[in-house]
Amino acid sequence: MKKMLLAALLLGTAAAPAMANLALAQKNNCLSCHAVDHKVVGPAYKDVAKKYAGDKGAEAKLIAKVKAGGSGVWGPIPMPPNSQVSDADIKTLVKWVLSQK
Numbered sequence: 001m002k003k004m005l006l007a008a009l010l011l012g013t014a015a016a017p018a019m020a021n022l023a024l025a026q027k028n029n030c031l032s033c034h035a036v037d038h039k040v041v042g043p044a045y046k047d048v049a050k051k052y053a054g055d056k057g058a059e060a061k062l063i064a065k066v067k068a069g070g071s072g073v074w075g076p077i078p079m080p081p082n083s084q085v086s087d088a089d090i091k092t093l094v095k096w097v098l099s100q101k
């Protein structure tokens with residue numbers, strides 16, 4: 001019983017940052033077009049992470065892309081610019097997207 005409680009506590013702390021990032025994505029409207037594990041209007045964040053796995057330049061590239069918007073990588077539908085989102089939030093969100101498995 002004690003062991004289970006400890007495991008739950010550990011899981012709880014590990015899950016907390018992920019939940020915070022999900023809330024940040026929600027707050028910045030990303031989730032109206034994206035989901036973590038399935039395509040909505042934009043690609044699933046898991047698929048984005050898979051596509052750029054091992055690409056060291058991906059973080060900078062995606063930060064610029066999220067900020068300015070663009071199309072053609074996943075299909076003809078464009079992502080509009082997210083210029084209302086702060087640079088710090090975009091960086092956090094892109095890091096989080098790239099860490100999806």
Ligand code: HEC
Nearest residue numbers: 028030033041042070071072073074075077078079082093
């Ligand atoms: C109005 C819909 C919409 C919103 C809102 C939106 N996206 Fe997107 N997103 C898209 C579409 C569509 C694409 C695919 C663009 C393409 O094919 O190049 C995309 C692509 C992406 C990609 C991959 C880009 C690439 O070049 O591979 C990332 C990362 C991303 N979005 C993150 C975000 C984040 C973070 C937010 C919130 C700040 C956000 N998106 C908000 C529609 C949206």
